[in-house]
Amino acid sequence: xxxxxxxxxxxxxxxxxxxxxxxxxxxxxxxxxxxxxxxxxxxxxxxxxxxxxxxxxxxxxxxxxxxxxxxxxxxxxxxxxxxxxxxxxxxxxxxxxxxxxxxxxxxxxxxxx
Amino acid sequence: xxxxxxxxxxxxxxxxxxxxxxxxxxxxxxxxxxxxxxxxxxxxxxxxxxxxxxxxxxxxxxxxxxxxxxxxxxxxxxxxxxxxxxxxxxxxxxxxxxxxxxxxxxxxxxxxx
Numbered sequence: 001x002x003x004x005x006x007x008x009x010x011x012x013x014x015x016x017x018x019x020x021x022x023x024x025x026x027x028x029x030x031x032x033x034x035x036x037x038x039x040x041x042x043x044x045x046x047x048x049x050x051x052x053x054x055x056x057x058x059x060x061x062x063x064x065x066x067x068x069x070x071x072x073x074x075x076x077x078x079x080x081x082x083x084x085x086x087x088x089x090x091x092x093x094x095x096x097x098x099x100x101x102x103x104x105x106x107x108x109x110x111x112x113x
Numbered sequence: 114x115x116x117x118x119x120x121x122x123x124x125x126x127x128x129x130x131x132x133x134x135x136x137x138x139x140x141x142x143x144x145x146x147x148x149x150x151x152x153x154x155x156x157x158x159x160x161x162x163x164x165x166x167x168x169x170x171x172x173x174x175x176x177x178x179x180x181x182x183x184x185x186x187x188x189x190x191x192x193x194x195x196x197x198x199x200x201x202x203x204x205x206x207x208x209x210x211x212x213x214x215x216x217x218x219x220x221x222x223x224x225x226x
């Protein structure tokens with residue numbers, strides 16, 4: 001699986017959009033970008049994933065650059081409950097990928113009132 | 114629909130004791146796995162299963178045993194607890210090896226003294 005680079009931490013104002021960057025310059029053509037988050041003391045929570053097109057669901061939007069070497073997770077209206085560590089993970093999105101998720105350091109997001 | 118249920122939530126063991134961490138899911142997911150998370154670190158895969166009767170080792174399998182007799186249950190056994198196994202343990206399940214995301218349990222916090 002390709003390696004990812006994320007900022008260690010970032011602050012965000014409540015009610016504003018939070019833009020979380022992730023670099024994955026060695027991503028392969030068959031690798032997807034996944035985002036998870038972990039709220040303190042809880043299990044990780046799946047947020048969204050994408051291959052090359054931008055994706056949106058009820059939690060967030062995922063913007064992937066045309067060369068696929070970086071992506072941005074957007075939380076459109078951050079709330080205090082969005083305070084968490086956010087993980088960007090790149091892996092092959094097929095049953096041949098195996099069962100392993102490789103979690104790096106992630107970005108610690110603090111949403112402030 | 115309870116998702117992934119882990120029991121117990123907290124456990125203190127003495128060195129050398131054995132115990133079983135329970136994990137059950139009601140989503141009919143074929144794939145289940147166990148991770149451990151140490152303070153300030155990402156998750157590391159212990160063991161995983163691609164279906165009933167099939168298990169395999171992850172990154173850090175030593176000192177742990179698993180079996181998968183049913184689709185729903187995937188218990189993790191500590192054979193002889195050591196202080197190095199003090200950690201938070203998460204069980205996760207997925208459809209199609211996580212292509213569409215993993216569902217994690219709320220974790221078991223284990224302390225070995």
